[in-house]
Amino acid sequence: MTLNFRIVAIALAVLVLAGAAVLYVMHGRAANTKPASLAALVADPAPVTLPEVAFTDAGGARHTLAAYRGRYVLLNLWATWCAPCVKELPALSRLQAALPTAKFAVVTVNVTRASTAADTAAFLKAHDAPNLPVELDSNLGLLRVFGEAGLPISVLIDPQGHEVARAATPPAWDDPATIAYFKALTAS
Secondary structure, eight states: OOHHHHHHHHHHHHHHHHHHHHHHHHHHHHHHSOOGGGTTOEEEEEEEEOOOOOEEETTSOEEOGGGGTTSEEEEEEEOTTOHHHHHHHHHHHHHHHHSOTTTEEEEEEEOOTTOOHHHHHHHHHHTTOTTSOOEEOTTOHHHHHHTOSSSOEEEEEOTTSEEEEEESSOOOTTOHHHHHHHHHHHHO
């Protein structure tokens, strides 16, 4: 080999490695950057530890958010009479179907006082939300904890049980960019 050929080969190898490093850094940043489809999900500047408030499942068993520690939780408070809530249920169901439940749980809690578990299950089925759990908070404890007057409310909770973001208006939960964001979030 001639000296010029070696210099060109080394320069080309350095360029390829530098390009790969730039792509790696850009991909890593892109994976952690919130997409436009999640503009309504506002990050909390300081993660807030949530108090334990019980809600019930379809069988009447009481649960708290502590049962979900170790994975991300998207807690959604909704009611059957809330039109924006009803509209976002299918998208939340598709989001849950796209993510591994061992790392990410969509927990939808019906905060309607008059609803029963059977009513809620039938409502979810009738509104194309088969992947969502039947959870009830008839005493409105979760609404009081989050201090919100309107619905829907969605709260992103990290694996340690801290509120890290909140949305008071429904984002595009089933948008491909949203799903990719949550997949990247749960992969780390």
